Amino acid sequence: MSNPNGENLVDRWRSSTEVDPPPLPNRPISTRSGSLGPAISLGALGLVAAVVLGGGVILSMAGTPTSAPTITAPPVTLELLGPGQLVHDNGLDTAWYGLDVRFCNRSSGYFTYLPTNAALVFADGRRTGATNGHGRGPRTPGTPSWLSDIEGWMDKATLSPGECVSGWLAFYTVSSSEPVRLEWHGLTLDVAAAFGTAVSTPASAPSRQA
């Protein structure tokens, strides 16, 4: 701090920001166990999802693995692209579950996707919200990889009709028991209105959102 020009502060700023970019692709840095748990076909849950959308979509992950589960409820689909992963971070001495998902707007109106609306529920009933969005925690696998088939941005995104967003959702472990389902909570009010229309009269087109 002895330089009267303050240039040493600039020099220190410069040297401290001599950092390398995060690695590409943006995928889990280490995994210890593979599966979040087996998935069941959710075809039968479509109707249930349509009914509960106002309060949250439930994507069950209990049962025997078949194919990547997709839950469809007019006018959105939420798809699990692969098995979830339990990721350990030695730097933080913690672990989180990562889920590679795709969220699609199948309606004729706009839909605002918020990753913070997701919650992971464990077998003992405990639940945790997705960490990505605006937190400053680790970004792998909490953020999407543009090298995968990303079709949008996994952070908050307003999806045009027919547009999809895909990427990782990360949930810090809050229980020693296994995760059993993903819930999609807290649809924003304006979007909930569109869903309300879709739920009550599934065949009708949802209203377009600003």
Add this chain to the structure above:
Amino acid sequence: MTDDAYDSRFRTAYLDDWKAVFRLALAWTNDWGEAEQIAQEAFARLWQRRATVDWTKPVLAWLLVVARRLCTDRFRRLRSHPVLVTSRVAPMVGRGEVEWLEVREAFSKLTPSERSGLVLVTVLGFSPAEAAGLLGTGDGAVRAAISRGRAKLRREVA
């Protein structure tokens, strides 16, 4: 252009330009985590617009303008919609960030425009005119911002 060709150019741009984009975002926000996110978002935009970007020219200027717009958009959004942070886990802090935290307070006395002008010119090596183009302002405004920024830093070390 094939996807492989886009991928190759994107990777080159990422390796060559990420630090500059991050530095501009850091200068504007004075927040390491936000800057990393904005840099990542800028490159995501580049990938999404790979078919329309002019790859015959360096893409750094394009990235810096995108990053600056993302910074200003984020500031506006934060002002109008306070963010709910769901994670309670302490952020991961690297060595560079620890060193940067030691000077962050001094730089917090500068405005985003002053920090950005100073970093673009003295750290990234742009001319004041080039910096003005990137920041969407005039040459004189950038020079004045840099001068004010330097004066504030001098007071910090006095």
